[in-house]
Structures are given as structure tokens and as C-alpha cells.
Amino acid sequence: MASQGSAPPTRAGIGRIVAAGLVGTTIEWYDFFLYGSAAALVFNTLFFPSSDPLVGTLLSFLTYAVGFAARPLGGVVFGHYGDRLGRKKLLVISLLMMGGATFAMGLLPTHASIGVGAPVLLTVLRLVQGFALGGEWGGAVLLVSEHGGDKNRGFWASWPQAGAPGGNLLATGVLALLAAVQSDEVFLAWGWRVPFLLSGVLVMIGLWIRISVTESPVFLEAQREAEAAAAAGVEEKPPVVEVFRRSWREVLTAIGTRFGENISYYILTAFVLVYVTVHLELPKSDALNAVLIGSAVHFVTIPLWGALSDRIGRRPVTLIGAVGMAAWAFAFFEMLDSRSFPVIALAVTVGLLFHGAMYGPQAAFISEMFDTKVRYSGASMGSQLASIIGGALAPIIAVELLKDYESALPVALYMSFAALVTAVTVRFAKETRGRDLSRDTAAETADARPAAERPGSVPLGG
Numbered sequence: 001m002a003s004q005g006s007a008p009p010t011r012a013g014i015g016r017i018v019a020a021g022l023v024g025t026t027i028e029w030y031d032f033f034l035y036g037s038a039a040a041l042v043f044n045t046l047f048f049p050s051s052d053p054l055v056g057t058l059l060s061f062l063t064y065a066v067g068f069a070a071r072p073l074g075g076v077v078f079g080h081y082g083d084r085l086g087r088k089k090l091l092v093i094s095l096l097m098m099g100g101a102t103f104a105m106g107l108l109p110t111h112a113s114i115g116v117g118a119p120v121l122l123t124v125l126r127l128v129q130g131f132a133l134g135g136e137w138g139g140a141v142l143l144v145s146e147h148g149g150d151k152n153r154g155f156w157a158s159w160p161q162a163g164a165p166g167g168n169l170l171a172t173g174v175l176a177l178l179a180a181v182q183s184d185e186v187f188l189a190w191g192w193r194v195p196f197l198l199s200g201v202l203v204m205i206g207l208w209i210r211i212s213v214t215e216s217p218v219f220l221e222a223q224r225e226a227e228a229a230a231a232a233g234v235e236e237k238p239p240v241v242e243v244f245r246r247s248w249r250e251v252l253t254a255i256g257t258r259f260g261e262n263i264s265y266y267i268l269t270a271f272v273l274v275y276v277t278v279h280l281e282l283p284k285s286d287a288l289n290a291v292l293i294g295s296a297v298h299f300v301t302i303p304l305w306g307a308l309s310d311r312i313g314r315r316p317v318t319l320i321g322a323v324g325m326a327a328w329a330f331a332f333f334e335m336l337d338s339r340s341f342p343v344i345a346l347a348v349t350v351g352l353l354f355h356g357a358m359y360g361p362q363a364a365f366i367s368e369m370f371d372t373k374v375r376y377s378g379a380s381m382g383s384q385l386a387s388i389i390g391g392a393l394a395p396i397i398a399v400e401l402l403k404d405y406e407s408a409l410p411v412a413l414y415m416s417f418a419a420l421v422t423a424v425t426v427r428f429a430k431e432t433r434g435r436d437l438s439r440d441t442a443a444e445t446a447d448a449r450p451a452a453e454r455p456g457s458v459p460l461g462g
Helices: 011-046 053-069 071-085 087-105 117-147 153-161 163-181 184-191 193-211 217-231 239-246 248-279 284-312 314-336 341-359 362-367 372-392 394-405 409-427 441-447
Strands: none
Touching: 011 087, 011 117, 011 153, 011 163, 011 184, 011 193, 011 248, 053 071, 053 117, 053 372, 071 087, 071 117, 071 239, 071 372, 087 117, 087 193, 117 153, 117 217, 117 362, 117 372, 153 163, 153 284, 153 362, 163 184, 163 193, 163 248, 163 284, 163 341, 184 193, 217 372, 239 248, 239 372, 248 284, 248 314, 248 341, 248 362, 248 372, 248 394, 248 409, 284 314, 284 341, 284 362, 314 341, 314 362, 314 409, 362 372, 372 394, 394 409
């Protein structure tokens, strides 16, 4: 198989691909995180009214978790068709679905207007968001990874990862701006709708950029080989079946790699809004601005961590983040309890720096675990299954622990444990830095056996 995927791309070419990945993921994460911020700040009042603020917030975060529950299904569907039809087409569909659902949220009537129908409609739209995002991550990072060369893949592939803090930065920034210029009454009445409706404009920009890029050369080569095999009468199993038949260990490794990263991120960016505003009873602007500052630093440093992984490996950089997060979890809540805005902002920022060390190399690391024919399915399934047991439950578990114990210590222990799970997983994982993505490891293993032991083997010239 030609090693097209290994050739160093031109700077202009990879620049367009990176821009498409970064802008698209920023918009999709803007949509997804906007819901998380709104769940902590307004949805508990407008859609889940309750006499106990923490109970209303808990119900709000339950619909937040529903979005995560839909992500593995999205990963399966988008992964299947992405491995069959291509990365680019599915990324356009995911962007349209996510943007449409978010825009519709901005038009929803509240509980005061239509009663129980309001949270039901909100939950349905959240399911659409989660389904779309389940296919977004795998496609975006693969499009960049498969265009990029082997030497600098960690750096280039980390840019779509920067779309997560980019989207959070954008969502939190818009909410913080509205909170600053509007009274609480006006913000609750209609101001919260503005950032959701803004999604419609952002999606048009993202589509314009994504439609202009080319399909992955590694995928196109694999597609030609699949078509030749089909013409010869060889029947291929669905990618998701092949993933669990041939690459189940890699799926488990991807889940473990994402576990601590996923949980820590949603505690640092979503639960912190609840902790600061409800538990500490500080202004919501303090929490929003702290996340805003931390996300700006996070956005800039993620590609630096990706670049470092090109030099010293994916595993060492991820371990720096996981072990650092396990220790920082305890200092994090101690600093929040200071009630000092500069200290709170520093706590969030340092936490996101450690998160970035786990997250930056992750796109290349997980992409390099799987072969081209099943890469979209494998990467999507591993990452999205981790999101269910990790990010989906993190804010709910954290709120429940805080509600039951009235202390942040159990939350810090939970956060630290999750980071240690990732540290142990990565410690025993294989290093993937420098892998040629155009080469099929399963085929290489088969080719390494004596010819007589290869089932149905035919000489290359035959």
C-alpha cells in the first residue's frame, strides 16, 4: 500500500485542513458547551424549577448527560459511514445537525409557558446535539491526522482538540458579556437565547470552510483497495464489527486514556460554575470569567503539548497531565474556597494546563491505535464510550457528592481517582509516535508469518 498518508503535507494544504478541523470543532463544542453553561446558570430555573437550587441544577445536568448518552450511537453511525464514504461528508452532516439543534434551543418556550413540554423538547434537542458530536470528534481529528505527516502529527492533530476550549471560550465569553451588560431579570427573560441563536451564523461559516477541503488521501487509498477487493468477491464486515473483533484492546485503551481527561474537564469547566455560584454564593461573573481566562490559556497551550508529544512521545506527555491532575484536584478546591477571584482563576487555569497535557496528544495517540478501514469507528467508539462513563456523569456525581457531604473533598477524590485511571492505562499502553497511518498493522502481522501459514496467501506478483 502506498504511504500517501506519511508524506509531509505542504504548509498551505495542511493549513486549510487544520482550519477546517479547528473552526468546525470550535463551533460544535460552542454549541455543546453552551448547553453545559446554561444548565448551570439558567436552565435549572427556566426548565426545571425547584425550591432547592441544587435539585434544579441536578435535574438540569441530567439532560446535560443525555447528550453524552447519544454520543456512542453517533460514533457508531458516523464511524460506519465515515469509514465507508469518507471523513469530509460526515463532518458536514454533523455540523448541520449540531447547529440546527442549538439554534432551535434558542426558540424553545420555557416551563412557565408550556409546562413539562419544555424540558421534553429540550431533552430531544440535546439528544440530537450528542448524536452529532459523537461523529464530530473522530472525523475532525482523523481528517487532520491522515493529511499530516508522521513527524509532526501530534502538533497538527492537536488543533482540532483546541476547538474544545475554543468553543468553551466562545460560549462562556458570550454568556459573560451578556451577564455583564444585562440585569439578571433581562438575562433570564430573553438574553440567554442570544448565544443559542448565534449558532446559526457560526454554522454557515463552518460549512463554507469544511466544504472547501479535500478528502483524506489515506482514506481514498483504502477506499480504492476496498473497491478492488469487493470487485474480486471479497466481502468485508461492517467497520464496527471489525473494531470489536480485531481492535477491542485499542478501544479499551482509548476509553482509559480519555477517562480522567473527560471527568476533570467537566468538573473544571461545568461543575465549577455550580460550586462558585451556588455553594460559595459568589457572582456568576466570577465563575464565568475564571473559566474564560483558563480556556484562553488552554486554547494556546494544547498545540504546544501536541508538539511536545512529537518529540518525546504521546505517553510521557499524557502521563504528565494525568499525574499532575491527580495531585492538583485537592489544591483546586482549596483555592476555590478562598473566594478570591484571582485565586479562583489561577486554580482553573492550572487545572486546564494539566488537562491540556492529556488532551493535546490524544488526537494523534488514538488515531494511531487503529487501521484506516476501522479508524473512524474505533476512534469514535473509544472516545464516546469514555464520554458516557466519564464526562456525562461527572457534573451529576460532583453535584450529588457536594449535596450529600457539603464538602468538596469527595469531589476532589473522585477527580483524582479518574486521573489515576488514565495514568495507569497510559503507563501500560503502546507508544504510537511516528506510526505510518497508511500501513495496516493487521496486514503487517499477517505478512510477517511464513507464507505457508498465511490463509489463502498469494505471491504479490501472482
